[in-house]
Amino acid sequence: MPLDDSKLWYRDAIFYEVPIKSFYDSNGDGIGDFAGMTKKLDYLKDLGINGIWLLPFYKSPLKDDGYDISDYYSILPEYGTIEDFKILITEAHARNIRVIADLVLNHVSDQNSWFREALKGKDNPKRDWFVWSDDDAKYSGVRVIFSDTEMSNWAWEPKTKQYYWHRFYSHQPDLNYDNPEVREEIKNVVRFWLDMGLDGFRCDAVPYLFEREGTSCENLPETHEYFKELRKLVDTEFPGTILLAEANQWPTDAKAYFGNEDEFHMAFNFPLMPRIFIALATESAAPIVNIINQTLPIPPTCDWGIFLRNHDELTLEMVTDEERDIMYNEYAKLPKMRLNLGIRRRLAPLVDNDRPTIELLYALLLSLPGTPIFYYGDELGMGDNIYLGDRNGVRTPMQWSFDRNAGFSTADTEQLYSPPITNPNYHYETVNVESELRLPTSLLNWVKKMTRVRSKFSDILGHGDVEFLQHKNRRILAYIRTIDGRNMLCIFNLSRRPTYVELDLSRFKGLRPVEAITDAKFPAIGDLPYFFTMPPRSFFWLSLTENDFKEDD
Ligand code: NOJ
Numbered sequence: 001m002p003l004d005d006s007k008l009w010y011r012d013a014i015f016y017e018v019p020i021k022s023f024y025d026s027n028g029d030g031i032g033d034f035a036g037m038t039k040k041l042d043y044l045k046d047l048g049i050n051g052i053w054l055l056p057f058y059k060s061p062l063k064d065d066g067y068d069i070s071d072y073y074s075i076l077p078e079y080g081t082i083e084d085f086k087i088l089i090t091e092a093h094a095r096n097i098r099v100i101a102d103l104v105l106n107h108v109s110d111q112n113s114w115f116r117e118a119l120k121g122k123d124n125p126k127r128d129w130f131v132w133s134d135d136d137a138k139y140s141g142v143r144v145i146f147s148d149t150e151m152s153n154w155a156w157e158p159k160t161k162q163y164y165w166h167r168f169y170s171h172q173p174d175l176n177y178d179n180p181e182v183r184e185e186i187k188n189v190v191r192f193w194l195d196m197g198l199d200g201f202r203c204d205a206v207p208y209l210f211e212r213e214g215t216s217c218e219n220l221p222e223t224h225e226y227f228k229e230l231r232k233l234v235d236t237e238f239p240g241t242i243l244l245a246e247a248n249q250w251p252t253d254a255k256a257y258f259g260n261e262d263e264f265h266m267a268f269n270f271p272l273m274p275r276i277f278i279a280l281a282t283e284s285a286a287p288i289v290n291i292i293n294q295t296l297p298i299p300p301t302c303d304w305g306i307f308l309r310n311h312d313e314l315t316l317e318m319v320t321d322e323e324r325d326i327m328y329n330e331y332a333k334l335p336k337m338r339l340n341l342g343i344r345r346r347l348a349p350l351v352d353n354d355r356p357t358i359e360l361l362y363a364l365l366l367s368l369p370g371t372p373i374f375y376y377g378d379e380l381g382m383g384d385n386i387y388l389g390d391r392n393g394v395r396t397p398m399q400w401s402f403d404r405n406a407g408f409s410t411a412d413t414e415q416l417y418s419p420p421i422t423n424p425n426y427h428y429e430t431v432n433v434e435s436e437l438r439l440p441t442s443l444l445n446w447v448k449k450m451t452r453v454r455s456k457f458s459d460i461l462g463h464g465d466v467e468f469l470q471h472k473n474r475r476i477l478a479y480i481r482t483i484d485g486r487n488m489l490c491i492f493n494l495s496r497r498p499t500y501v502e503l504d505l506s507r508f509k510g511l512r513p514v515e516a517i518t519d520a521k522f523p524a525i526g527d528l529p530y531f532f533t534m535p536p537r538s539f540f541w542l543s544l545t546e547n548d549f550k551e552d553d
Pocket of ligand 1: 064067068104168204205246311312
């Protein structure tokens with residue numbers, strides 16, 4: 001199947017986020033690689049994925065898992081070669097799967113030759129590629145993001161006796177975007193990889209490119225200007241490729257990255273993600289309704305990337321103190337489960353491996369407005385290991401089978417980049433692709449079914465409007481997705497108890513709800529309120545259909 005040529009392909013996509021290192025090891029050295037990833041493309045195709053987001057695969061000392069790049073123009077040898085990268089792209093495209101990659105443009109590794117040059121002296125041409133100061137009082141008040149490890153955004157450089165600016169780890173000096181050479185160099189990086197057929201970038205740490213005294217040094221107008229330049233570049237030189245923003249911000253600031261359809265095509269819906277979990281914890285639809293109302297509308301060709309979990313801690317930076325307390329109390333009872341302002345756990349363990357809750361979460365992810373982004377392994381219900389340090393507990397080897405090393409690698413287990421999950425509740429001997437494919441009722445088979453339903457209704461769910469229905473039960477979330485007069489009603493019981501709801505559907509009088517997964521038919525809608533009883537943590541997706549079948553269908 002060739003690559004479809006839809007300009008808005010990202011709105012019909014389901015993305016899969018995956019670190020090369022963790023997916024499949026083709027050469028038995030204990031580390032996943034490009035060749036391994038290529039071997040597993042059919043798995044992703046079968047799962048219903050049509051977009052892959054690759055975590056950083058560039059040369060790096062891996063002190064921040066590749067978000068510390070030492071050479072932007074080469075691949076970490078353990079992951080393979082540029083040739084392997086190109087084969088992955090070709091093979092993915094042959095399956096109508098697009099591939100985007102991380103673009104880490106705010107900072108580099110302190111091992112990067114640009115920074116090493118800069119350390120040679122204050123008059124080195126690369127010195128101004130970074131942000132220096134004689135004291136650490138500049139830009140005071142700017143928040144520290146990795147608050148568990150860093151005390152300040154400044155680090156002392158003893159040889160040249162100045163401080164350099166870093167928003168993340170101190171081994172990740174920020175680039176100086178006031179320097180035109182830096183701005184140009186990053187454009188060259190973009191061209192280098194897009195030229196090889198990549199379909200776009202997930203841009204890392206978007207809000208922090210520029211620094212200005214007296215501001216939070218986030219979301220500055222200069223930052224937006226630079227992304228407008230990048231957008232122009234990709235639109236003119238690589239039409240059809242996309243930019244996806246990682247801007248973990250409050251709704252208004254996050255939305256601003258769409259610009260006037262002249263910045264990002266997509267942005268992660270960071271405001272929504274924690275509020276989905278808050279809605280479950282408080283058994284209330286309000287957090288979701290409120291935040292969706294704040295994050296919409298957006299320009300027509302843009303889209304939110306919606307997600308439940310990713311490779312980082314579940315971030316709680318952009319919630320109120322009260323909301324953060326709710327999250328910690330519900331989902332991070334042990335101190336080890338917390339990191340910075342967040343929770344380092346995977347989807348299944350977060351909800352105590354409760355299957356109805358996991359299904360409900362996927363049903364939200366696949367029906368709320370935006371492009372769903374899965375995190376590798378969550379489709380199996382993979383567990384985590386909070387004892388591994390940093391965020392490594394959610395980055396363990398993909399579980400392919402019940403064989404040695406979860407079928408991920410033939411290396412000695414001690415040689416693996418990370419131990420596989422062996423906690424009895426999530427052991428790879430049961431939670432793995434092979435076993436789950438064989439079991440018709442497995443989570444994996446259920447997720448596959450859901451992606452098929454999503455793709456059957458991709459016009460409504462990918463492009464349609466959303467309208468929340470008013471009713472009297474705060475535990476019930478109900479919305480209509482609509483496009484061109486076709487409607488889907490989505491209802492969720494967010495609580496742990498059965499409940500009921502009466503919905504005024506009279507404007508759809510005469511239509512019959514048809515359950516989208518099984519085609520089960522519900523009674524025709526009349527003038528009276530439509531009554532639903534809902535088991536705990538359950539949902540319905542109902543396509544509202546012309547009443548052209550017999551009463552006992
Ligand atoms: C955001 C990435 O998602 C995270 O993994 C990384 O540590 C920081 N940016 C710094 O690059």
